[in-house]
Amino acid sequence: MASEVDKSLLIIILDVNLSQRIVRQETKVLTQCLDSTIVFANAHLMQKSNNQLAVMACHAHGSLFLYPDEKHSEVRQIDGQYERFTLVERSVRQRLQEAISEIRTDRPLNSESLIAGALSMALCYVSRLEREKVAGEKLNSRILVITASNDSASQYMNYMNVFFTAQKMGLILDVCSLDQELTLLQQGCDITGGNYLKVAQLSGLLQYLLWVFLPDPSIRSKLVLPPPVKVDYRAACFCHQELVDIGYVCSVCLSIFCKFSPICTTCHTVFKMPGPMPLKMKKKKKNIDAVH
Amino acid sequence: MAEEEDEKEYRWETGYEKTWEAIKEDDHGMLEASVADIIHKAKRKRQSERKGGARLGMMRHLFIILDCSASMMNQDLKPTRLLCSIKLLEDFVDEFFYQNPISQMGIIVTRNKRAEKISDLTGNPKKHIKELQNLQHTALTGEPSLQNSLELALKSLRLLPSHASREILILIGSLTTCDPGDINPLIKTMKVEGVRCSVIGLAAELCVCKRIASATGGEHSVVLDDKHYKEQLNAHIDPPPATTRLDAALVKMGFPHHALHNSTTDAAMTVCMCHAESTDESSRLMSTGYLCPQCLSKHCELPVECRACGLTLVSAPHLARSYHYLFPVKPFREIAYESNTPSSCFGCQKSFSNTEKKVYICDKCMNVFCVDCEIFIHESLHTCPGCANNPDTFLKNADSLPAT
Numbered sequence: 079m080a081s082e083v084d085k086s087l088l089i090i091i092l093d094v095n096l097s098q099r100i101v102r103q104e105t106k107v108l109t110q111c112l113d114s115t116i117v118f119a120n121a122h123l124m125q126k127s128n129n130q131l132a133v134m135a136c137h138a139h140g141s142l143f144l145y146p147d148e149k150h151s152e153v154r155q156i157d158g159q160y161e162r163f164t165l166v167e168r169s170v171r172q173r174l175q176e177a178i179s180e181i182r183t184d185r186p187l188n189s190e191s192l193i194a195g196a197l198s199m200a201l202c203y204v205s206r207l208e209r210e211k212v213a214g215e216k217l218n219s220r221i222l223v224i225t226a227s228n229d230s231a232s233q234y235m236n237y238m239n240v241f242f243t244a245q246k247m248g249l250i251l252d253v254c255s256l257d258q259e260l261t262l263l264q265q266g267c268d269i270t271g272g273n274y275l276k277v278a279q280l281s282g283l284l285q286y287l288l289w290v291f292l293p294d295p296s297i298r299s300k301l302v303l304p305p306p307v308k309v310d311y312r313a314a315c316f317c318h319q320e321l322v323d324i325g326y327v328c329s330v331c332l333s334i335f336c337k338f339s340p341i342c343t344t345c346h347t348v349f350k351m352p353g354p355m356p357l358k359m360k361k362k363k364k365n366i367d368a369v370h
Numbered sequence: 371m372a373e374e375e376d377e378k379e380y381r382w383e384t385g386y387e388k389t390w391e392a393i394k395e396d397d398h399g400m401l402e403a404s405v406a407d408i409i410h411k412a413k414r415k416r417q418s419e420r421k422g423g424a425r426l427g428m429m430r431h432l433f434i435i436l437d438c439s440a441s442m443m444n445q446d447l448k449p450t451r452l453l454c455s456i457k458l459l460e461d462f463v464d465e466f467f468y469q470n471p472i473s474q475m476g477i478i479v480t481r482n483k484r485a486e487k488i489s490d491l492t493g494n495p496k497k498h499i500k501e502l503q504n505l506q507h508t509a510l511t512g513e514p515s516l517q518n519s520l521e522l523a524l525k526s527l528r529l530l531p532s533h534a535s536r537e538i539l540i541l542i543g544s545l546t547t548c549d550p551g552d553i554n555p556l557i558k559t560m561k562v563e564g565v566r567c568s569v570i571g572l573a574a575e576l577c578v579c580k581r582i583a584s585a586t587g588g589e590h591s592v593v594l595d596d597k598h599y600k601e602q603l604n605a606h607i608d609p610p611p612a613t614t615r616l617d618a619a620l621v622k623m624g625f626p627h628h629a630l631h632n633s634t635t636d637a638a639m640t641v642c643m644c645h646a647e648s649t650d651e652s653s654r655l656m657s658t659g660y661l662c663p664q665c666l667s668k669h670c671e672l673p674v675e676c677r678a679c680g681l682t683l684v685s686a687p688h689l690a691r692s693y694h695y696l697f698p699v700k701p702f703r704e705i706a707y708e709s710n711t712p713s714s715c716f717g718c719q720k721s722f723s724n725t726e727k728k729v730y731i732c733d734k735c736m737n738v739f740c741v742d743c744e745i746f747i748h749e750s751l752h753t754c755p756g757c758a759n760n761p762d763t764f765l766k767n768a769d770s771l772p773a774t
Contacts, residue, residue: 139760198755
């Protein structure tokens with residue numbers, strides 16, 4: 079048997095949107111999250127020598143890769159620290175500083191973070207590594223999203239495309255929410271088989287990360303982790319944006335409506351009358367036939 | 371004849387195709403780059419043919435008619451025609467249900483002048499795959515019967531509501547068919563009923579198959595080898611454009627809850643409706659499942675038709691999975707790589723080098739992508755990372771679709 083090399087790739091997406099509720103209340107929180115994230119990232123690298131890492135930041139106006147950074151890839155040893163750790167810490171901090179100072183202030187800041195965009199970039203990155211790997215190498219990839227933003231329904235399409243692509247690629251999506259329950263990302267975790275965790279106490283963020291998200295997915299089944307959350311899979315109707323149990327679906331474009339309407343608002347198709355009506359029509363016809 | 375008009379001349383009458391001239395050696399005398407280029411061109415061609423926004427038959431009902439006659443023992447496809455077909459069909463079934471989440475499929479085999487339905491129209495891929503695997507050791511005898519199998523398929527398809535798209539896909543290895551009567555009236559009936567019938571021949575083109583396909587608006591093709599066979603099958607995964615007579619309808623559907631053990635109600639172990647009747651080892655007691663919102667009966671997986679009340683149960687992400695047919699990513703523009711273009715691909719961060727001849731630009735967000743990302747974005751991701759990362763473009767994008 080040829081020896082197969084298992085590599086595990088972790089992509090961390092850190093939401094650095096300055097308009098997040100917890101950041102607005104206390105600016106220090108962002109620094110604290112960043113510290114925890116870097117320690118966590120280094121812990122992943124420490125587990126095995128061939129573990130790989132990528133760190134991304136996303137905010138309301140875009141997302142970018144913080145590590146690996148092709149421009150600064152050489153670093154000298156400082157204080158006996160493993161060079162790779164220093165490199166991670168240095169490039170993440172440096173690039174993040176650049177990124178935050180580049181955020182344009184002329185646009186409204188209170189818009190949502192573009193997590194779906196960051197996820198789609200991460201998927202492109204993973205697919206490139208999959209293409210470039212040598213034969214006999216196995217790449218286990220997972221993505222961890224750390225965010226305190228709200229769910230945004232306007233990115234729904236992008237989210238769904240990302241989730242299903244990730245599922246197809248065998249990629250696991252983990253989500254660590256710092257503030258609210260995120261129903262959309264919860265669905266993503268459920269679809270891809272990842273963990274979802276809403277952090278109860280922000281001060282213990284590193285502890286949560288190390289316990290819940292550091293173990294490889296293959297080991298997770300042996301651990302006692304927080305039980306899976308109840309995922310709300312109900313659909314929101316296109317007409318009133320309300321969650322529905324039983325809805326009507328357009329057979330042409332699959333739009334969901336909570337009430338029967340004669341014309342589809344998405345694709346402008348005119349519908350036939352629903353269920354029991356055609357039967358009555360038939361009976362009428364028969365009667366007419368009988369009369370004639 | 372009408373169906374032969376689409377091809378102006380025979381292949382031997384056309385000019386010389388100098389296929390070898392398309393292949394050029396690179397500096398090291400290697401052909402790889404050139405071959406990759408040809409493959410890439412073919413891929414881009416396929417994408418440009420795909421157009422979005424057209425009315426598609428999303429609720430597909432497909433019957434696969436598989437020839438199980440003696441001619442399937444032939445070894446021109448390895449290991450045999452039947453085993454090759456079964457293997458490809460298994461992948462096809464999975465991919466079909468992945469891309470067409472609320473569609474249904476059934477399988478009919480024909481041998482010994484008879485037709486037999488081995489799995490009825492359902493939306494559960496596992497059942498089909500199990501039946502297909504059971505076919506591996508079946509006896510291949512006699513001749514197939516096109517008429518009998520088409521009639522059997524039509525019997526089920528006829529009962530469907532008018533908004534459903536009805537399709538038949540015939541995989542035939544035999545060059546003969548043994549029918550009880552004239553097949554022409556049957557072809558007319560299929561045309562009237564709006565059944566789209568496609569044929570993939572494993573041996574050679576048959577006049578009757580070609581006539582069936584062209585009369586009902588289907589496609590007819592003959593496979594060259596197993597790779598071509600797979601391609602021909604995969605062409606049937608994308609939903610076909612809806613026929614004009616297809617009625618649109620609003621279909622009532624249920625979106626069930628995830629019935630996980632709650633802390634309040636101590637989870638009782640129950641049998642799901644799908645496995646309640648079968649007594650094999652798969653009927654297990656479980657505490658998880660999905661509850662039908664109408665009658666509260668439990669099912670173990672989605673999508674399914676409720677056994678108790680007949681309501682179609684799906685989850686919202688299932689529906690979202692097929693939205694990309696309706697809102698596809700526009701093809702990117704091909705531009706030559708110059709010094710003023712960005713130094714790396716926006717998607718995968720690969721830095722462009724001089725070996726890169728062509729890069730691709732999204733006209734909406736003006737970001738530049740490499741060849742591989744371009745293919746990845748259009749074939750599986752269906753979201754442009756540039757547009758998704760730009761608050762202006764992605765909001766514009768969202769306007770065309772009412773957000774859920």
